[in-house]
Amino acid sequence: MLSKRIIACLDVRAGKLAKSVRFVDTKDIGDPVAKAREYYEQGLDELVLYDITASSEGRGILLEVVARVAAQVFIPFSVGGGLRTVEDCRRVLLAGAEKVNVNTAAVQRPDLIAEAARAFGSQAVVLSMDVRRVPASAAIPSGYEIVTHGGRTPTGLDALAWARRGEALGSGEIVVNSIDADGTKQGYEIGLTRAVAEAVSIPVIASGGGGTPEHLYAALTEGKADAALVASMLHYGEYTVGEIKAYLAKRGLKVRRTT
């Protein structure tokens, strides 16, 4: 039986680790490669490096970070942030990542998903979506709207419709990031996570709001997610990967134990 996955998200700015709180204030909190290694040794299942520099000079630094992570961390990892073309994707995959995360660029040009899936396979293409709760309307019947640019730009796209489209275009997994919950540590947005998980048949990763192991448990059961993304609860040393997994195992979830 498959294990539920715990995925750590490292926001990287100019090669340094940063953690955003509600997407506005970001502060540097260390070396992403050292953090990646620390979590790997704790038994982490998977890693996401998210480049929040998204500038051309930052790009080269990111590829260096990717290569250093690949040389030391033997679990799957994906890279996202500012990937706009198949060539951008190819560069991070060749540097050692397994998967690419596409977000804003895919909203602007959905064919990017299809092109990347054709070039590298669906298993390598993760559609990452930032979602904000809005009043339900004819255009957005679910009451969940896709937003871009770190939550600043509404798109008029319904999150469930976009998730289905992403799957049809060939993405192999979907990260559902709640902008409302992001950085609050008050728990994942369960209703949203579950609605997306029920709308598609590819794995769904809950993101935004995880603050305690109980929050992960809720996302992986009630929220029907296959995996949960964690950031601050690890970055600030509040929990280790082992502590989170021990909790989930105690509650009866299948997780990969390394010790």
Add this chain to the structure above:
Amino acid sequence: MITIVDYGVGNLGSIANMLKKIGAKAEVASDPAALRRAEKLILPGVGAFDAGMRKLNESGLTPLLNELVLEKKTPILGLCLGMQLMTRRSEEGVEAGLGWFEAETVRFRFGPEQAHLKIPHMGWNTLEVRRPHPLVADLGPEPRFYFVHSYHVVCADPADVVAWTDYGHPVAAVIARENILGAQFHPEKSHKFGMQLLRNFAERIP
């Protein structure tokens, strides 16, 4: 020296990185002279069966691999698609496989009771060792490996299966016949379990 066969499919750095980490001598190579020198071979692979088979055939390496593997009996480990290429054919395509195993690669098909299972089979799953084999020695209790695949291998002779994993039904995870070995998962991404498996390949496979 373990030689990772480069036929233009995927990023081979991860496998080389892990072999380096466990202190095994390894190189990534595509030229016939390097392959002839190899004590052991790794046949990697990601993506679709036909694309992989065509790349391998276009590289011109297929006859040499047949010679090294079938006549010279060089140990070879196929990983993920690399293992599937060792079968006769795949439902994923029309190209003939290498046919080193009496086996076929078929798509996951689930009945109504398994309708909740997603395809691809992606993530960490447990290995159930069916028979002792040096490749799966000392993995410890509940070894878990990282899988990503939509097709799986069915061996005509179940004795070729060394270890299973369970995804809706038993799925061949490690297969072996003489010098020819295959793993459906990605040891290079499977933490300490993958490291032990590659160490076994490097040190315990004669």
